[in-house]
Amino acid sequence: MARALINVPAKSKRGEIIEIKTLMSHPMETGFRPGMDGQLIPRDIIEKFVCTYNGEVVFSAQLHPAITANPFISFTTIATESGTLVFSWTDNKGETQVQTASIQVE
Amino acid sequence: MNTTRRQFTLLAAGASIALVTPARATPEKMKLAVDAFTGGKPVKEGRVKFDISLLVENGNSVPLSVLVDSPMTKDNHVTRIGIFNEKNPLPDVAIFNLTPRSGRAQVATRMRLNDTQFITAIAEMSDGTYFSAKSEVIVTMPACVEE
Numbered sequence: 709m710a711r712a713l714i715n716v717p718a719k720s721k722r723g724e725i726i727e728i729k730t731l732m733s734h735p736m737e738t739g740f741r742p743g744m745d746g747q748l749i750p751r752d753i754i755e756k757f758v759c760t761y762n763g764e765v766v767f768s769a770q771l772h773p774a775i776t777a778n779p780f781i782s783f784t785t786i787a788t789e790s791g792t793l794v795f796s797w798t799d800n801k802g803e804t805q806v807q808t809a810s811i812q813v814e
Numbered sequence: 815m816n817t818t819r820r821q822f823t824l825l826a827a828g829a830s831i832a833l834v835t836p837a838r839a840t841p842e843k844m845k846l847a848v849d850a851f852t853g854g855k856p857v858k859e860g861r862v863k864f865d866i867s868l869l870v871e872n873g874n875s876v877p878l879s880v881l882v883d884s885p886m887t888k889d890n891h892v893t894r895i896g897i898f899n900e901k902n903p904l905p906d907v908a909i910f911n912l913t914p915r916s917g918r919a920q921v922a923t924r925m926r927l928n929d930t931q932f933i934t935a936i937a938e939m940s941d942g943t944y945f946s947a948k949s950e951v952i953v954t955m956p957a958c959v960e961e
Protein backbone atom coordinates (compact mmCIF):
# COMPACT_ATOMS: atom_id res chain seq x y z
CA MET A 709 0.00 0.00 0.00
CA ALA A 710 1.40 3.28 -1.06
CA ARG A 711 1.95 6.10 1.32
CA ALA A 712 0.13 9.40 1.47
CA LEU A 713 1.08 12.60 3.22
CA ILE A 714 -1.82 14.59 4.57
CA ASN A 715 -1.58 17.98 6.17
CA VAL A 716 -4.60 19.05 8.23
CA PRO A 717 -4.27 21.80 10.87
CA ALA A 718 -4.07 20.12 14.29
CA LYS A 719 -6.47 22.58 15.91
CA SER A 720 -8.88 25.02 14.36
CA LYS A 721 -11.68 27.35 15.39
CA ARG A 722 -15.29 26.63 14.51
CA GLY A 723 -16.19 28.22 11.16
CA GLU A 724 -12.59 28.79 10.18
CA ILE A 725 -11.58 28.01 6.58
CA ILE A 726 -8.75 25.50 6.74
CA GLU A 727 -6.41 24.41 3.96
CA ILE A 728 -5.83 20.69 3.49
CA LYS A 729 -2.84 19.43 1.53
CA THR A 730 -2.49 15.87 0.27
CA LEU A 731 0.37 14.12 -1.48
CA MET A 732 -0.14 10.56 -2.66
CA SER A 733 2.75 8.32 -3.63
CA HIS A 734 1.85 7.06 -7.12
CA PRO A 735 3.71 6.82 -10.48
CA MET A 736 0.84 8.36 -12.54
CA GLU A 737 2.11 6.47 -15.60
CA THR A 738 0.55 8.22 -18.59
CA GLY A 739 0.37 5.31 -21.01
CA PHE A 740 2.15 7.40 -23.66
CA ARG A 741 5.75 6.57 -22.76
CA PRO A 742 7.70 3.68 -24.27
CA GLY A 743 9.60 1.50 -21.82
CA MET A 744 13.03 -0.12 -22.19
CA ASP A 745 11.60 -2.77 -24.56
CA GLY A 746 10.05 -0.17 -26.89
CA GLN A 747 6.51 -1.09 -25.89
CA LEU A 748 4.27 1.52 -24.32
CA ILE A 749 4.14 1.28 -20.52
CA PRO A 750 0.48 0.62 -19.63
CA ARG A 751 -1.47 3.50 -18.15
CA ASP A 752 -1.59 3.56 -14.37
CA ILE A 753 -3.10 6.74 -12.99
CA ILE A 754 -5.26 7.88 -10.11
CA GLU A 755 -8.54 8.96 -11.63
CA LYS A 756 -10.59 9.98 -8.63
CA PHE A 757 -9.89 11.66 -5.33
CA VAL A 758 -12.59 12.13 -2.69
CA CYS A 759 -12.49 13.78 0.72
CA THR A 760 -15.32 13.25 3.20
CA TYR A 761 -15.74 15.15 6.47
CA ASN A 762 -17.68 13.10 9.03
CA GLY A 763 -19.26 11.16 6.18
CA GLU A 764 -20.18 14.12 3.97
CA VAL A 765 -18.29 14.69 0.71
CA VAL A 766 -16.70 18.13 0.90
CA PHE A 767 -14.34 17.89 -2.07
CA SER A 768 -13.58 15.55 -4.95
CA ALA A 769 -11.48 15.63 -8.09
CA GLN A 770 -11.07 13.79 -11.39
CA LEU A 771 -7.45 13.52 -12.45
CA HIS A 772 -6.02 12.91 -15.91
CA PRO A 773 -2.52 11.82 -17.05
CA ALA A 774 -1.42 15.48 -17.12
CA ILE A 775 -1.20 15.45 -13.32
CA THR A 776 2.30 14.79 -12.01
CA ALA A 777 3.58 11.59 -10.44
CA ASN A 778 2.86 11.63 -6.70
CA PRO A 779 -0.21 13.83 -7.19
CA PHE A 780 -0.45 16.84 -4.90
CA ILE A 781 -3.89 18.28 -4.24
CA SER A 782 -4.63 21.18 -1.98
CA PHE A 783 -8.12 22.49 -1.18
CA THR A 784 -10.06 24.25 1.56
CA THR A 785 -12.95 23.37 3.80
CA ILE A 786 -14.81 24.95 6.72
CA ALA A 787 -13.98 23.47 10.12
CA THR A 788 -17.49 22.69 11.37
CA GLU A 789 -16.97 20.10 14.11
CA SER A 790 -14.36 17.73 15.48
CA GLY A 791 -14.23 14.45 13.67
CA THR A 792 -12.62 12.45 10.93
CA LEU A 793 -11.57 13.31 7.42
CA VAL A 794 -11.42 10.35 5.06
CA PHE A 795 -9.36 10.65 1.89
CA SER A 796 -9.59 8.11 -0.91
CA TRP A 797 -7.68 7.75 -4.16
CA THR A 798 -9.01 5.41 -6.87
CA ASP A 799 -6.86 4.35 -9.81
CA ASN A 800 -7.88 3.28 -13.33
CA LYS A 801 -7.88 -0.40 -12.27
CA GLY A 802 -10.49 0.36 -9.65
CA GLU A 803 -8.18 -0.01 -6.66
CA THR A 804 -8.88 2.42 -3.86
CA GLN A 805 -6.50 3.55 -1.16
CA VAL A 806 -7.91 5.20 1.91
CA GLN A 807 -6.30 7.34 4.60
CA THR A 808 -7.91 9.15 7.48
CA ALA A 809 -7.00 12.19 9.52
CA SER A 810 -8.66 13.56 12.62
CA ILE A 811 -9.55 17.18 13.13
CA GLN A 812 -10.00 19.06 16.41
CA VAL A 813 -12.42 21.99 16.33
CA GLU A 814 -12.80 24.27 19.34
CA MET B 815 2.53 -3.72 -57.58
CA ASN B 816 6.26 -3.19 -57.70
CA THR B 817 7.49 -0.27 -55.63
CA THR B 818 10.06 1.94 -57.30
CA ARG B 819 12.93 3.31 -55.30
CA ARG B 820 11.40 6.81 -55.38
CA GLN B 821 8.05 5.60 -54.06
CA PHE B 822 9.77 3.66 -51.33
CA THR B 823 11.78 6.71 -50.21
CA LEU B 824 8.62 8.81 -50.05
CA LEU B 825 6.78 6.13 -48.06
CA ALA B 826 9.67 5.75 -45.65
CA ALA B 827 9.85 9.52 -45.14
CA GLY B 828 6.11 9.64 -44.49
CA ALA B 829 6.27 6.76 -42.06
CA SER B 830 9.12 8.33 -40.09
CA ILE B 831 7.18 11.60 -39.75
CA ALA B 832 4.17 9.65 -38.53
CA LEU B 833 6.37 7.86 -35.99
CA VAL B 834 8.11 10.86 -34.49
CA THR B 835 4.95 12.97 -34.13
CA PRO B 836 3.11 11.72 -31.04
CA ALA B 837 -0.62 12.17 -30.61
CA ARG B 838 -1.25 15.63 -29.25
CA ALA B 839 -4.08 17.76 -28.08
CA THR B 840 -4.59 20.85 -30.22
CA PRO B 841 -6.44 24.10 -29.46
CA GLU B 842 -9.40 22.54 -31.33
CA LYS B 843 -9.30 19.40 -29.18
CA MET B 844 -9.08 21.58 -26.09
CA LYS B 845 -12.19 23.42 -27.26
CA LEU B 846 -14.02 20.09 -27.54
CA ALA B 847 -12.94 19.17 -24.00
CA VAL B 848 -14.06 22.59 -22.73
CA ASP B 849 -17.41 22.20 -24.51
CA ALA B 850 -17.83 18.78 -22.89
CA PHE B 851 -17.21 20.47 -19.52
CA THR B 852 -19.52 23.45 -20.07
CA GLY B 853 -22.13 21.71 -22.20
CA GLY B 854 -21.46 24.29 -24.93
CA LYS B 855 -22.56 27.22 -22.74
CA PRO B 856 -20.75 30.55 -23.21
CA VAL B 857 -17.70 31.19 -21.03
CA LYS B 858 -16.92 34.71 -19.82
CA GLU B 859 -13.47 35.87 -18.87
CA GLY B 860 -12.90 37.05 -15.31
CA ARG B 861 -13.52 36.10 -11.66
CA VAL B 862 -10.90 33.34 -11.98
CA LYS B 863 -7.36 34.03 -10.79
CA PHE B 864 -4.77 31.68 -12.18
CA ASP B 865 -1.48 31.40 -10.34
CA ILE B 866 1.17 29.59 -12.41
CA SER B 867 4.75 30.49 -13.30
CA LEU B 868 5.25 32.16 -16.66
CA LEU B 869 8.54 30.35 -17.25
CA VAL B 870 9.26 26.83 -16.02
CA GLU B 871 12.41 24.81 -16.45
CA ASN B 872 11.00 21.37 -15.86
CA GLY B 873 7.69 20.47 -17.45
CA ASN B 874 7.40 17.32 -15.33
CA SER B 875 6.13 19.22 -12.33
CA VAL B 876 4.54 22.63 -12.63
CA PRO B 877 2.72 23.94 -9.54
CA LEU B 878 -0.47 25.84 -10.21
CA SER B 879 -3.28 27.24 -8.14
CA VAL B 880 -6.69 28.60 -9.04
CA LEU B 881 -8.71 31.04 -6.95
CA VAL B 882 -12.25 31.94 -7.97
CA ASP B 883 -13.99 35.05 -6.69
CA SER B 884 -17.16 33.66 -5.11
CA PRO B 885 -18.93 34.01 -1.73
CA MET B 886 -19.28 30.18 -1.56
CA THR B 887 -22.76 30.26 0.01
CA LYS B 888 -25.42 27.63 -0.56
CA ASP B 889 -27.09 29.72 -3.28
CA ASN B 890 -23.97 31.13 -4.89
CA HIS B 891 -20.89 28.96 -5.04
CA VAL B 892 -18.44 27.40 -7.43
CA THR B 893 -19.45 23.82 -8.25
CA ARG B 894 -16.55 22.78 -10.48
CA ILE B 895 -13.16 24.02 -11.61
CA GLY B 896 -11.76 22.48 -14.79
CA ILE B 897 -8.21 22.83 -16.05
CA PHE B 898 -7.37 22.31 -19.71
CA ASN B 899 -4.27 22.47 -21.91
CA GLU B 900 -3.55 22.76 -25.62
CA LYS B 901 -0.47 20.67 -26.32
CA ASN B 902 -0.20 17.71 -23.94
CA PRO B 903 -1.26 14.34 -25.41
CA LEU B 904 -4.70 14.85 -23.82
CA PRO B 905 -6.51 18.18 -23.39
CA ASP B 906 -7.92 17.46 -19.90
CA VAL B 907 -5.81 18.06 -16.80
CA ALA B 908 -8.17 17.83 -13.84
CA ILE B 909 -11.68 18.67 -12.68
CA PHE B 910 -12.25 19.69 -9.07
CA ASN B 911 -15.71 19.42 -7.52
CA LEU B 912 -16.35 21.99 -4.82
CA THR B 913 -19.20 22.42 -2.35
CA PRO B 914 -20.45 25.30 -0.17
CA ARG B 915 -18.46 23.60 2.60
CA SER B 916 -15.25 24.44 0.74
CA GLY B 917 -15.46 27.94 2.24
CA ARG B 918 -13.20 29.36 -0.41
CA ALA B 919 -12.96 28.43 -4.09
CA GLN B 920 -9.27 27.67 -4.11
CA VAL B 921 -7.43 24.59 -5.34
CA ALA B 922 -3.79 23.80 -6.02
CA THR B 923 -2.06 20.91 -7.75
CA ARG B 924 0.95 20.11 -9.91
CA MET B 925 0.75 19.31 -13.60
CA ARG B 926 2.88 18.11 -16.49
CA LEU B 927 3.50 20.35 -19.48
CA ASN B 928 4.61 18.89 -22.78
CA ASP B 929 5.39 22.23 -24.43
CA THR B 930 5.08 25.98 -24.20
CA GLN B 931 1.34 26.56 -24.30
CA PHE B 932 -1.76 28.24 -22.91
CA ILE B 933 -3.41 26.69 -19.86
CA THR B 934 -7.08 27.44 -19.26
CA ALA B 935 -9.03 27.26 -16.00
CA ILE B 936 -12.82 27.33 -16.13
CA ALA B 937 -15.09 27.74 -13.11
CA GLU B 938 -18.68 26.51 -13.13
CA MET B 939 -20.95 28.53 -10.84
CA SER B 940 -24.00 27.14 -9.06
CA ASP B 941 -26.25 29.31 -11.29
CA GLY B 942 -24.89 27.59 -14.41
CA THR B 943 -22.61 30.36 -15.66
CA TYR B 944 -18.97 29.83 -16.57
CA PHE B 945 -15.92 32.01 -16.05
CA SER B 946 -12.39 31.45 -17.25
CA ALA B 947 -8.80 32.60 -17.10
CA LYS B 948 -5.88 31.56 -19.21
CA SER B 949 -2.16 31.83 -18.84
CA GLU B 950 0.75 31.14 -21.15
CA VAL B 951 3.55 29.05 -19.71
CA ILE B 952 6.96 28.83 -21.39
CA VAL B 953 8.60 25.44 -20.84
CA THR B 954 12.33 24.94 -21.41
CA MET B 955 12.41 21.17 -20.73
CA PRO B 956 9.10 19.51 -21.56
CA ALA B 957 7.61 16.53 -19.75
CA CYS B 958 7.06 13.19 -21.51
CA VAL B 959 10.57 13.00 -23.00
CA GLU B 960 12.47 11.00 -20.41
CA GLU B 961 12.45 7.21 -20.29
